[in-house]
Amino acid sequence: MAPSGKFYADVILPLPLRDFYTYAVPEEFESSVTPGVRVVVQFGQQKLYAAVVFRVHQQQPKGYDVKPVMNVLDEIPVLTTSQLKSWQWISDYYLCSPGEIMLAALPSALRLQSESRIVRNESFEGDTSVLDDREFMVWEALELQPELSLKDISKILSIKHVIPVLRSMIHKGVIRVLEEVQEKYKPRHVDYISLHPESREEESLGALMDSLERKAPRQLDLLLAFFQLTRDAGQDEVNKAMLLKKSGAGHAALHSLIKKQVLVLETRREDRLPHFRGTLKEPFQLNQHQQQALLEIQRAFAGRKVTLLHGVTSSGKTEVYIHLIREQLGKGKQVLYLLPEIALTTQLIQRLLRFFGSQLLVYHSRFNEQERLEVWTKVLSNNLNTGQQPFLVIGARSAVFLPFERLGLVIVDEEHDHSYKQEDPAPRYNARDLAVVTALQQDAEVLLGTATPSMESFFNALSGKYALVTLDRRHAGLDLPDVHVVDLRDVRKRKQVSGHFSHRLLERIKEVLSNKEQVILFQNRRGFSPFLECGVCAWVPECVNCDVALTYHKSRNELKCHYCGYVQSPPVVCAACGDQDIRMRGFGTERIEEDLQILLPEARIARLDYDTTRNKNDFQKILGGFEDGEIDILVGTQMVTKGLDFDRVSLVGILNADSILHYPEFRANERGFHLLTQVSGRAGRKKPGEVIIQTYNPDSPVLKFVLNHDYAGFYRHELNERFRFHYPPYCRLVEIRLRHRHEQELDRMCMELGKELRKTFKGHLLGPTIPYVNRVRNQYLRNFLLKIDKTVSTREVKQQLFAALEIYRSKSENRSLSIALDVDPV
DNA sequence: AGCACGCCGACT
DNA sequence: GTCGGCGTGCTC
Numbered sequence: 006m007a008p009s010g011k012f013y014a015d016v017i018l019p020l021p022l023r024d025f026y027t028y029a030v031p032e033e034f035e036s037s038v039t040p041g042v043r044v045v046v047q048f049g050q051q052k053l054y055a056a057v058v059f060r061v062h063q064q065q066p067k068g069y070d071v072k073p074v075m076n077v078l079d080e081i082p083v084l085t086t087s088q089l090k091s092w093q094w095i096s097d098y099y100l101c102s103p104g105e106i107m108l109a110a111l112p113s114a115l116r117l118q119s120e121s122r123i124v125r126n127e128s129f130e131g132d133t134s135v136l137d138d139r140e141f142m143v144w145e146a147l148e149l150q151p152e153l154s155l156k157d158i159s160k161i162l163s164i165k166h167v168i169p170v171l172r173s174m175i176h177k178g179v180i181r182v183l184e185e186v187q188e189k190y191k192p193r194h195v196d197y198i199s200l201h202p203e204s205r206e207e208e209s210l211g212a213l214m215d216s217l218e219r220k221a222p223r224q225l226d227l228l229l230a231f232f233q234l235t236r237d238a239g240q241d242e243v244n245k246a247m248l249l250k251k252s253g254a255g256h257a258a259l260h261s262l263i264k265k266q267v268l269v270l271e272t273r274r275e276d277r278l279p280h281f282r283g284t285l286k287e288p289f290q291l292n293q294h295q296q297q298a299l300l301e302i303q304r305a306f307a308g309r310k311v312t313l314l315h316g317v318t319s320s321g322k323t324e325v326y327i328h329l330i331r332e333q334l335g336k337g338k339q340v341l342y343l344l345p346e347i348a349l350t351t352q353l354i355q356r357l358l359r360f361f362g363s364q365l366l367v368y369h370s371r372f373n374e375q376e377r378l379e380v381w382t383k384v385l386s387n388n389l390n391t392g393q394q395p396f397l398v399i400g401a402r403s404a405v406f407l408p409f410e411r412l413g414l415v416i417v418d419e420e421h422d423h424s425y426k427q428e429d430p431a432p433r434y435n436a437r438d439l440a441v442v443t444a445l446q447q448d449a450e451v452l453l454g455t456a457t458p459s460m461e462s463f464f465n466a467l468s469g470k471y472a473l474v475t476l477d478r479r480h481a482g483l484d485l486p487d488v489h490v491v492d493l494r495d496v497r498k499r500k501q502v503s504g505h506f507s508h509r510l511l512e513r514i515k516e517v518l519s520n521k522e523q524v525i526l527f528q529n530r531r532g533f534s535p536f537l538e539c540g541v542c543a544w545v546p547e548c549v550n551c552d553v554a555l556t557y558h559k560s561r562n563e564l565k566c567h568y569c570g571y572v573q574s575p576p577v578v579c580a581a582c583g584d585q586d587i588r589m590r591g592f593g594t595e596r597i598e599e600d601l602q603i604l605l606p607e608a609r610i611a612r613l614d615y616d617t618t619r620n621k622n623d624f625q626k627i628l629g630g631f632e633d634g635e636i637d638i639l640v641g642t643q644m645v646t647k648g649l650d651f652d653r654v655s656l657v658g659i660l661n662a663d664s665i666l667h668y669p670e671f672r673a674n675e676r677g678f679h680l681l682t683q684v685s686g687r688a689g690r691k692k693p694g695e696v697i698i699q700t701y702n703p704d705s706p707v708l709k710f711v712l713n714h715d716y717a718g719f720y721r722h723e724l725n726e727r728f729r730f731h732y733p734p735y736c737r738l739v740e741i742r743l744r745h746r747h748e749q750e751l752d753r754m755c756m757e758l759g760k761e762l763r764k765t766f767k768g769h770l771l772g773p774t775i776p777y778v779n780r781v782r783n784q785y786l787r788n789f790l791l792k793i794d795k796t797v798s799t800r801e802v803k804q805q806l807f808a809a810l811e812i813y814r815s816k817s818e819n820r821s822l823s824i825a826l827d828v829d830p831v
Numbered sequence: 832a833g834c835a836c837g838c839c840g841a842c843t
Numbered sequence: 844g845t846c847g848g849c850g851t852g853c854t855c
Contacts, residue, residue: 018855
């Protein structure tokens with residue numbers, strides 16, 4: 006293709022499309038269309054999107070008509086060039102499309118698409134008698150409401166397909182369709198009240214107040230509140246909303262004072278980032294072991310860029326982080342601190358705020374899109390203007406996508422945590438691994454911190470790819486908690502058990518409570534009862550959309566599917582045999598909470614799981630209550646394992662370890678060891694604590710390692726297994742997940758796909774297997790597993806895999822199979 | 832992801 | 844007849 010002299014832009018659309026799309030750059034935009042800026046383009050018949058320019062070139066595309074770029078939205082690119090490069094890497098490694106990355110990476114406020122708005126055509130002067138009944142209804146509706154969306158019209162006409170109607174109306178010249186993209190960002194405006202310059206004199210003020218006292222007491226209240234607030238804050242202005250609330254006066258009173266030129270109102274544009282006021286804490290002294298670890302980390306960074314910090318729970322890793330962060334900020338570098346979503350509590354953020362003040366930015370999914378955009382643009386402008394203060398961003402996995410260009414350090418805390426991996430939708434990336442890649446691209450250092458390293462990271466550390474630093478002392482010489490195993494078979498035989506609680510656990514709970522200390526109880530399942538069962542024929546109520554038993558939730562008296570959310574009321578009689586003997590089987594957090602309340606009527610019990618934390622502040626409320634000592638016992642799922650540090654917890658109980666350890670998955674042991682060790686670590690932060698693990702399999706090797714706090718032993722044992730069965734870290738896995746609505750069709754397509762893939766991958770391909778849950782949302786599921794030698798580059802695998810899939814999909818009977826690729830599944 | 836187009840069964 | 848369901852293919 007010869008250069009045409011004209012310019013073309015390859016853009017990324019915010020859609021899960023395979024490729025870039027090419028648009029012509031009109032002359033007027035030639036200087037402003039550069040990689041990383043957003044442009045408005047038409048895609049399809051109607052819709053407009055804000056797309057990101059990936060590259061600009063002069064090769065005229067062949068085989069289709071090129072549409073023009075309609076507008077340029079940014080003067081300054083919203084993506085840096087290093088990000089565009091890293092997106093390319095992500096798409097190669099995680100086998101996903103650039104559009105999918107855009108959806109995950111860009112704050113939604115930057116991703117714009119048009120919505121059609123239907124309006125009357127003003128120049129229509131004809132006779133409405135040309136309209137049929139429906140068209141006339143739309144016409145009339147536009148009388149009342151000048152603009153309608155497609156949804157509105159669908160509702161008005163109560164039909165699904167409105168487009169034929171509208172098309173006819175456009176043809177008759179009655180209506181027009183407006184299509185435009187609108188920026189979603191709305192700057193925040195805050196009102197401030199200050200004293201009018203002419204009212205500053207004390208004498209006139211005194212006189213004024215005297216007169217107000219008689220004539221307008223509300224205005225006086227307001228003025229007094231104003232003086233008090235400004236004095237307390239040491240400032241000469243005050244937030245309007247705060248003033249009104251404090252004084253109890255209404256808007257009217259305030260307005261009269263403004264009108265009288267006593268007070269002045271000023272509206273200012275402000276960002277939504279938290280602003281820290283108050284004095285920052287001075288650096289603190291690390292203890293001897295932390296100091297030692299810090300030195301080792303610094304030394305390690307001089308050689309290798311990635312260091313694994315293996316520090317037992319409560320060894321004070323955060324203090325070490327704070328020192329490292331301070332060091333980087335001092336050098337003018339940016340710092341990224343990644344945490345699993347759930348560990349991002351206000352507890353930790355408050356603590357960091359006291360050290361870093363407004364240099365700390367927070368970025369996670371509980372933030373709204375406006376706040377996320379402000380963090381994004383702040384990072385961008387920090388890249389451009391090196392005179393600005395450097396800062397620290399603390400965030401969940403999506404924070405790796407922020408447009409850093411001056412990274413000095415990335416900390417990945419709780420690096421073993423599986424929630425760093427995005428499962429669905431694509432890009433199925435692991436934020437920890439992406440953080441390492443991003444950091445190395447910018448020559449930054451990476452610290453992976455955890456009490457229970459992942460097999461992969463520990464393997465990398467021992468093989469010399471990463472440096473390893475160990476911190477094995479807890480705060481103030483505190484011992485690790487005593488871990489006891491209760492054999493449920495044995496205590497059941499000897500009748501030393503009440504419901505789900507062994508007498509030993511109950512006794513200890515009572516003792517702990519009488520000492521005014523606290524208890525955490527862990528149960529892996531939420532809800533009341535994992536399933537119901539007919540006592541006569543063993544029929545179990547199942548989800549209509551998925552191949553799973555419905556979970557009984559007592560508080561709402563309903564059966565619920567934890568895969569698709571389907572809800573129904575519990576059956577009164579068995580659907581199979583008609584008997585009324587419906588029994589609850591198994592137990593979840595809700596059941597634990599209720600049973601325990603009966604056994605310990607005095608105890609104040611709260612529950613922390615997905616069901617009790619549905620609203621934005623629920624999580625914080627429950628944790629706050631526990632921290633303040635208003636709750637004695639916290640019952641929870643995995644949520645209680647992460648980053649919760651409470652000084653007065655001296656007992657942790659695990660109701661049933663078997664549900665954690667017996668999963669049909671190669672990571673079951675690793676996950677179980679991590680979980681049990683992490684939960685145990687919640688016990689005894691001030692004085693030695695105790696952990697009681699109830700199980701039917703007290704001889705499980707994993708339990709032995711947990712009991713002895715033997716990470717190294719566990720690691721050796723597990724690594725041996727991984728080697729024998731050829732699993733990571735000895736190879737790389739790609740899971741190929743297939744979905745289809747008809748099971749037989751699916752099986753046929755799977756066999757065919759298997760045949761095609763095996764031509765290339767031979768014995769490296771396993772499957773198809775039927776997953777444990779084999780139908781979700783009315784779609785049947787199958788999996789293939791590809792085991793790839795680590796010596797083979799993923800680029801190569803991508804090419805082979807895509808080539809095989811291409812051949813497979815070229816047959817029209819295979820098109821309806823949906824295929825998801827998951828690299829490094831967890 | 833949308834959206835169009837085409838084919839099919841089921842209703843005013 | 845036409846509405847809606849669904850499968851299929853395309854979008855620069």
